[in-house]
Amino acid sequence: QVQLVESGGGLVQAGGSLRLSCAASGRTFSMYTMGWFRQAPGKEREFVAAISWNGGSTYYADSVKGRFTISRDNAKKSVYLQMNSLKPEDTAVYYCAADTSRPLPLRRTVSAYDYWGQGTQVTVSS
Numbered sequence: 001q002v003q004l005v006e007s008g009g010g011l012v013q014a015g016g017s018l019r020l021s022c023a024a025s026g027r028t029f030s031m032y033t034m035g036w037f038r039q040a041p042g043k044e045r046e047f048v049a050a051i052s053w054n055g056g057s058t059y060y061a062d063s064v065k066g067r068f069t070i071s072r073d074n075a076k077k078s079v080y081l082q083m084n085s086l087k088p089e090d091t092a093v094y095y096c097a098a099d100t101s102r103p104l105p106l107r108r109t110v111s112a113y114d115y116w117g118q119g120t121q122v123t124v125s126s
Contacts, residue, residue: 002026002115004096009120012086016124020081022096022117030054030074033099033106035113036081038092038122045095047108049081059106064090086124093119 008020020036035050049070050059058070067086072079079096097113107113 002029002098002100004098004115004117006094006096006117006120009094009122011123011125014086014088014124014126016086017082017084018086018122020083020094020096020120020122022079022081024077024079024098029077031100031103033103034070034072034079035097035099035106035108036070036079037095037097037110037113038090039095039119040092043092045110047110048094050099050106050108051079052106053103057104057106059108061108083122086122088124088126090122091124092122094122095119 036048039045069082096117098115
């Protein structure tokens with residue numbers, strides 16, 4: 001079993017920054033891919049970013065490329081999402097997820113991830 005807990009969400013003005021954190025417990029965190037997804041009201045959950053087990057590979061949605069950075073600290077069993085130049089359209093609940101089935105390639109589909117956190121709300125005001 002893997003437990004994931006997100007934190008760091010909040011209200012920020014457009015152009016501002018937030019850093020989300022996801023703390024993991026349970027199975028060996030350093031062995032699997034981690035991802036961030038988001039879901040806005042009335043919309044499907046969508047991929048944001050993913051990072052390989054050792055941090056050597058990352059993958060971003062086009063909508064956040066150049067603005068968001070995913071990173072991880074295996075010693076702390078944590079993954080992070082640094083979000084800069086935030087836009088109102090980034091408003092959503094952000095979820096941390098673990099893909100424990102395979103190390104590569106990094107995947108962007110919801111069904112590829114088998115453990116999920118509860119989510120943290122990010123609201124960007126215009």
